[in-house]
Amino acid sequence: MRNLINKELKLALHPTAPLFLVLAFMLIIPNYPYYVAFFYMTLSIFFICLSGRENNDISYSLLLPVRKRDIVKARFITAAILELAQLTVAVAAAVLNHRLNNTGNDVGMDANIALFGLSFVMFAVFNYIFFVGYYRNVNKVGAPFVKSSAAVFVYIAVVEVSAHICPFMRDKLDTIGEEYLTEKLSVLIAGIVLWVGITLIALKKSIALFEKEDL
Amino acid sequence: MSVLTVKNLCKTYPKFKLDNVSFELEKGKIYGFIGRNGAGKTTTLKSLLNFVHPDSGEIRFFDKPFEQNELEIKQKIGFVSGAANYYINKKLHVVTDVTKRFYDNWDDEVYYRYCEMFALDADKTPSQLSAGMKVKYSLALAMSHHAELLILDEPTSGLDPVSRDDLLDVFLDLVKNEGVTLLFSTHITTDLDRCADEIIYIKNGHIIAQSTLDSYIESYRLMRFIDVSYTPIGALGVRRERNGFTALIPTSATSGREMEYDKVNLEDIMLHIEKED
Numbered sequence: 001m002r003n004l005i006n007k008e009l010k011l012a013l014h015p016t017a018p019l020f021l022v023l024a025f026m027l028i029i030p031n032y033p034y035y036v037a038f039f040y041m042t043l044s045i046f047f048i049c050l051s052g053r054e055n056n057d058i059s060y061s062l063l064l065p066v067r068k069r070d071i072v073k074a075r076f077i078t079a080a081i082l083e084l085a086q087l088t089v090a091v092a093a094a095v096l097n098h099r100l101n102n103t104g105n106d107v108g109m110d111a112n113i114a115l116f117g118l119s120f121v122m123f124a125v126f127n128y129i130f131f132v133g134y135y136r137n138v139n140k141v142g143a144p145f146v147k148s149s150a151a152v153f154v155y156i157a158v159v160e161v162s163a164h165i166c167p168f169m170r171d172k173l174d175t176i177g178e179e180y181l182t183e184k185l186s187v188l189i190a191g192i193v194l195w196v197g198i199t200l201i202a203l204k205k206s207i208a209l210f211e212k213e214d215l
Numbered sequence: 216m217s218v219l220t221v222k223n224l225c226k227t228y229p230k231f232k233l234d235n236v237s238f239e240l241e242k243g244k245i246y247g248f249i250g251r252n253g254a255g256k257t258t259t260l261k262s263l264l265n266f267v268h269p270d271s272g273e274i275r276f277f278d279k280p281f282e283q284n285e286l287e288i289k290q291k292i293g294f295v296s297g298a299a300n301y302y303i304n305k306k307l308h309v310v311t312d313v314t315k316r317f318y319d320n321w322d323d324e325v326y327y328r329y330c331e332m333f334a335l336d337a338d339k340t341p342s343q344l345s346a347g348m349k350v351k352y353s354l355a356l357a358m359s360h361h362a363e364l365l366i367l368d369e370p371t372s373g374l375d376p377v378s379r380d381d382l383l384d385v386f387l388d389l390v391k392n393e394g395v396t397l398l399f400s401t402h403i404t405t406d407l408d409r410c411a412d413e414i415i416y417i418k419n420g421h422i423i424a425q426s427t428l429d430s431y432i433e434s435y436r437l438m439r440f441i442d443v444s445y446t447p448i449g450a451l452g453v454r455r456e457r458n459g460f461t462a463l464i465p466t467s468a469t470s471g472r473e474m475e476y477d478k479v480n481l482e483d484i485m486l487h488i489e490k491e492d
Binding site: 003006007010011055056057059060062063064065066067068212214215 | 261264265266267268285286289290294295296300301302303304305309310312313314316317318357
């Protein structure tokens with residue numbers, strides 16, 4: 001697996017991946033839908049698969065002494081590393097946000113702990129819809145991305161609107177500082193659990209689909 | 216020990232069927248897998264490594280079933296399917312550096328020897344290479360981990376005659392010096408005339424012959440005649456030529472006839488056999 005990850009990072013990684021990590025600093029914009037910063041990383045994962053198709057990544061990988069399932073696993077691990085890396089950079093950006101503008105976010109969720117929990121769920125939605133679609137037919141990368149992006153934007157719309165109209169979200173989760181820490185931490189933990197669980201289900205399904213595919 | 220055994224391999228597509236494909240490879244021989252475009256060569260080769268899933272059949276490498284021993288088997292074989300068209304904007308040394316880590320028996324010395332022989336510049340990218348040079352690069356990658364079996368899908372396509380000849384020398388050396396077994400598909404029959412020990416002939420998804428090259432060639436003769444309405448009995452694949460017609464006839468059927476027969480080469484056999492339905 002270490003060799004496959006090395007292949008992912010040295011050959012498959014799209015140049016936008018490290019570039020979009022920096023976009024996590026969009027969290028210092030005073031009023032902004034911060035989920036958009038995380039959406040960029042899903043775009044970058046899509047680019048990896050798209051350029052993989054143009055570069056015959058699957059044909060290359062199949063020639064290596066690896067199992068088909070490990071090719072899928074390596075891609076999932078790469079995506080997970082990128083998602084976690086962006087969330088980690090975003091933590092620094094969120095801290096900076098609190099220092100620079102301590103007034104909250106008028107557009108959507110504040111850059112707080114709950115936002116990270118909800119972003120984990122956003123990544124889980126993306127991972128499931130995109131990868132299950134992609135591994136159904138690795139030659140069709142665009143359609144799964146359109147579907148996953150549509151789902152991600154619906155999700156963003158729902159959580160951002162909820163931050164304005166849903167009392168629990170508005171009054172407890174969408175607040176700055178250390179207020180309602182228990183609620184916010186619960187959302188973070190639930191988000192991580194969902195991200196891990198849904199991504200593992202997506203991995204299992206993707207492996208089954210990829211094993212069946214004629215390449 | 217059998218290096219590769221394929222038994223009753225079947226795969227049905229809407230417009231094509233691999234039908235009970237069976238053949239066997241022994242250690243230290245060169246096998247030419249011939250057939251015209253679309254006969255099923257690539258589908259068969261892809262089925263061997265499960266890139267394409269056969270509907271039924273048995274595939275054993277080194278007397279072990281592929282599915283349960285995939286990693287071990289893949290370490291012992293080299294597979295080349297056409298030119299290296301992967302990661303076309305990465306430098307060759309980067310692709311090589313990533314690739315070699317996967318192989319327990321990777322040998323840098325052998326790799327650099329092939330690079331020198333094929334005049335490959337490690338600082339170039341596949342996109343900067345001609346089609347022939349890309350083939351040479353994928354061959355260099357496949358032949359540098361002391362594989363016991365090389366499966367090469369049309370390795371000589373796109374190469375100039377001199378490079379093809381050089382490559383056939385490499386194949387002969389590998390078999391003679393290292394006991395490697397080689398299965399390569401091609402429709403360039405002159406390559407096989409020069410180096411193949413055995414041929415496996417596939418036509419419309421059926422294996423129609425597996426035989427030593429010499430005995431296969433000896434099993435047919437070529438006859439010539441002027442008038443097609445007097446086609447001799449037993450003639451196979453009547454083919455028009457400038458001054459009449461030619462056809463194959465099994466050598467066993469030539470005795471007792473008062474006709475002149477020519478010896479054939481693999482191309483003659485293929486051209487006539489493919490005329491038959």
